[in-house]
Amino acid sequence: MASFTVVKQEEFEAQQEKGSAHVLRCLTSGLSCLTRQDGSVSLSQGDTTSIAVVYGPAEVRINKEQIDKATVEVIFRPKVGLSRPEHRKQERIMRNTLEPAIEAHLHPRSSISIIIQETEDLGSNLACCINSACLALLDAAINMNYMVAAVSVAVKENEDMVLDPSKQVEKEAKSIITYVFDSVNYQIVTIASTGSFSRVQHMEALKLAREASKSVFQFYRESVAKKLLMSE
Amino acid sequence: MRETPLSNCEREFILNNIAQQRRLDGRNAYDYRDLRIAFGVSLGCCHVELGKTRVLAQVSCEVGDPKQTRPHNGVLFVNVELSPMACPAYEQGKQSEEGIELSRLMERCLKESRCLDMESLCIVSGEKAWHVRVDIHVLNHEGNILDCSSIAAISALAHFRRPDVSVHGEEITIHTLEERNPVPLSLHHMPLLVSFTFFSQGKYMLVDPSLKEEKVMEGKMVVGMNKHRELCTLQVTGQMLLLKDQVLRCSSIAVTKVTKITELIHQALENDKQARLRGDKHGFAVLVSGDKVTSNRLPTTEVSVEKTEVSMEGQSSEEDSEDQSATNNGADISDKPDESTSKSSAVHILTKGVGMIGEGGPSTWLDLPQAIEKQQKVKKRKHRPAKAEEEEEQESSEEEEQVILK
Numbered sequence: 001m002a003s004f005t006v007v008k009q010e011e012f013e014a015q016q017e018k019g020s021a022h023v024l025r026c027l028t029s030g031l032s033c034l035t036r037q038d039g040s041v042s043l044s045q046g047d048t049t050s051i052a053v054v055y056g057p058a059e060v061r062i063n064k065e066q067i068d069k070a071t072v073e074v075i076f077r078p079k080v081g082l083s084r085p086e087h088r089k090q091e092r093i094m095r096n097t098l099e100p101a102i103e104a105h106l107h108p109r110s111s112i113s114i115i116i117q118e119t120e121d122l123g124s125n126l127a128c129c130i131n132s133a134c135l136a137l138l139d140a141a142i143n144m145n146y147m148v149a150a151v152s153v154a155v156k157e158n159e160d161m162v163l164d165p166s167k168q169v170e171k172e173a174k175s176i177i178t179y180v181f182d183s184v185n186y187q188i189v190t191i192a193s194t195g196s197f198s199r200v201q202h203m204e205a206l207k208l209a210r211e212a213s214k215s216v217f218q219f220y221r222e223s224v225a226k227k228l229l230m231s232e
Numbered sequence: 233m234r235e236t237p238l239s240n241c242e243r244e245f246i247l248n249n250i251a252q253q254r255r256l257d258g259r260n261a262y263d264y265r266d267l268r269i270a271f272g273v274s275l276g277c278c279h280v281e282l283g284k285t286r287v288l289a290q291v292s293c294e295v296g297d298p299k300q301t302r303p304h305n306g307v308l309f310v311n312v313e314l315s316p317m318a319c320p321a322y323e324q325g326k327q328s329e330e331g332i333e334l335s336r337l338m339e340r341c342l343k344e345s346r347c348l349d350m351e352s353l354c355i356v357s358g359e360k361a362w363h364v365r366v367d368i369h370v371l372n373h374e375g376n377i378l379d380c381s382s383i384a385a386i387s388a389l390a391h392f393r394r395p396d397v398s399v400h401g402e403e404i405t406i407h408t409l410e411e412r413n414p415v416p417l418s419l420h421h422m423p424l425l426v427s428f429t430f431f432s433q434g435k436y437m438l439v440d441p442s443l444k445e446e447k448v449m450e451g452k453m454v455v456g457m458n459k460h461r462e463l464c465t466l467q468v469t470g471q472m473l474l475l476k477d478q479v480l481r482c483s484s485i486a487v488t489k490v491t492k493i494t495e496l497i498h499q500a501l502e503n504d505k506q507a508r509l510r511g512d513k514h515g516f517a518v519l520v521s522g523d524k525v526t527s528n529r530l531p532t533t534e535v536s537v538e539k540t541e542v543s544m545e546g547q548s549s550e551e552d553s554e555d556q557s558a559t560n561n562g563a564d565i566s567d568k569p570d571e572s573t574s575k576s577s578a579v580h581i582l583t584k585g586v587g588m589i590g591e592g593g594p595s596t597w598l599d600l601p602q603a604i605e606k607q608q609k610v611k612k613r614k615h616r617p618a619k620a621e622e623e624e625e626q627e628s629s630e631e632e633e634q635v636i637l638k
Contacts, residue, residue, distance in 0.1 A: 002292055002293065002294060003274045003275065003276060003277065003290055003291070003292040004274060004275045004276075004393065004394075004395070004409055004414065005273055005274040005275065005409075022534060022535045022536065022537070023532050023533065023534050023535065024532065024533045024534075024535055025532055026517070026529065026530065026531055026532045027529070027530040028517055028527065028528070028529045028530075029527060029528050029529075030524070030526055030527040031526040031527070031528075032526050033526070034284075034286065034371060034372040035284045035372060035374060036318065036319050036320070036372055036373060036374070037317075037320075037372075042516075044516060044517035046517065047273045047515050047517055049272075049515075049516045049517055051317075051371060053317055055233060055316070055320050058233050058320070059233060059234070075315070075316065075317075075324050077313075077315055077317065077369065079277075079288070079290045079367065079369070080290055080292045080365070080367055081292070081365070081367065111233075113316065115315065115316055115317045117288070117315075117317055117369060117371065119272065119277075119279070119288060119516060120272050120273055120274060120277065120515060120516060120517075122273060122274075163535055207537045208535060208537050211535045211536070211537050212533075212535040215530065215533050215535070218530075219528065219530040222528055222530070223527075223528035226525055226526075226528050227525055227526050229525060
């Protein structure tokens with residue numbers, strides 16, 4: 001099953017002319033956009049949008065109970081069709097990224113569930129989902145060791161790097177690497193990649209992504225500060 | 233997680249208020265909540281807000297075999313998902329009774345009203361036909377998901393475009409969106425569901441129940457209708473008896489509601505079309521207004537990094553220099569056990585595949601030796617220094633293409 005987007009020829013050409021600029025697309029967040037959850041956020045990175053919600057700490061199903069820490073559950077919901085193995089994989093990446101960030105030992109025998117709904121996938125979907133999940137955790141006021149920020153980098157066929165690639169670039173790219181950094185020392189938390197790339201390319205992409213992640217963290221800070229009516 | 237139960241005193245309070253012609257949110261008995269319809273960037277993606285209830289619908293299609301019993305028709309599939317996203321009581325992957333009822337009603341409303349021309353979805357009779365799928369995701373459950381999803385589904389169907397197909401003899405060509413303009417589905421009319429809830433043995437009736445009203449209601453009647461006053465669906469649930477007058481009254485209320493909503497859908501579709509034609513920004517991203525305290529916007533930012541300096545002299549020394557650069561950047565790599573054990577291998581993957589580092593937990597790289605072997609075979613790739621960054625500054629012209637109905 002496929003859903004479609006129309007990219008106008010002029011628009012696409014205009015994008016091509018601008019070349020592989022190292023820009024992070026416009027970030028927009030809406031915290032507490034839903035009402036039934038403990039924390040919710042809708043985040044858009046350019047045209048890619050996702051909604052993440054958090055419940056917790058709440059009661060846990062007896063078979064998932066852990067006596068020393070909270071059970072962290074991540075559910076990813078694709079927009080089209082039922083969840084397939086690739087979505088399960090994405091779910092797992094997100095769970096393994098977010099679990100160490102959450103101070104789960106503060107809430108033993110409880111559950112923290114994070115549900116992420118893809119609402120528009122137009123490039124760098126995984127990064128958008130991770131970022132929205134982190135913002136939702138902040139919105140739900142869950143204790144965290146550090147925040148996480150994900151940034152995607154695409155390596156094009158001609159070896160150019162594109163930061164925060166759009167769908168069209170992703171399709172043509174040789175490889176796509178998603179880096180997740182922590183907010184303390186901007187160190188790597190997760191790398192998820194498809195395709196092949198050299199070590200040098202990896203180093204270059206890493207540097208680029210790390211620089212970009214700083215503005216994502218700044219964006220988190222501003223969003224939460226604005227919600228709490230604080231001035232930086 | 234279990235649903236929070238409604239306390240007895242709250243229940244009584246709501247019922248007393250209804251008896252005195254008052255509703256908790258200050259609406260009149262026949263009022264809808266505010267309705268907002270927005271479309272996404274992808275075709276057939278519709279987001280509907282009815283008060284605080286939010287629903288997302290996405291239409292998709294693929295080519296498949298038609299049903300044996302109906303070889304000249306395409307296939308329409310409707311899927312309503314009540315995930316824990318909407319409300320903590322729903323469980324993932326388990327259809328609740330409520331979910332099944334909702335799915336069936338939506339399917340009946342869309343299929344049996346024959347609003348979609350199924351024959352136009354046929355490509356080659358008995359061999360190939362379009363399968364159209366409507367996925368409805370409930371994002372927030374604040375009552376009356378049914379009306380909200382029916383609006384979302386029909387708007388999404390009207391917004392959707394499928395790729396054009398041409399048939400020459402035996403040959404079927406599906407044209408890409410760039411090649412030929414995609415074609416809209418042929419929608420004959422727009423059936424919409426309107427729910428009415430009844431209290432005190434059908435004495436009081438409310439339109440568009442909120443979540444708490446749904447919890448205390450005695451019964452519900454759903455009327456499916458289009459703007460031509462044609463009845464498409466009718467369903468009564470709950471333990472109450474209805475008089476003929478009431479049914480007639482409900483259907484006449486439904487007529488006015490449906491006419492209004494249909495108008496709004498057309499208006500929203502037209503707005504979206506105009507925005508697309510003008511080349512303005514459209515989609516969900518521009519709908520978030522930056523002036524709320526809960527929303528924030530970071531404009532497109534340029535990221536600048538210095539070029540990485542990597543010595544490229546000599547194939548033999550390259551291995552060493554690469555290792556050098558790895559240890560220089562040791563701060564970010566030393567905490568990765570995987571990386572340090574496979575010191576010389578940055579695990580090259582020869583074909584387009586999947587590679588991952590730092591999934592957390594124990595190492596999942598079971599085929600590591602194999603990967604190293606592969607790596608040894610790999611010839612060193614030439615590296616070109618990064619191109620100078622170019623600037624891109626884009627001020628998004630904000631185009632509000634939402635329509636609000638009070």
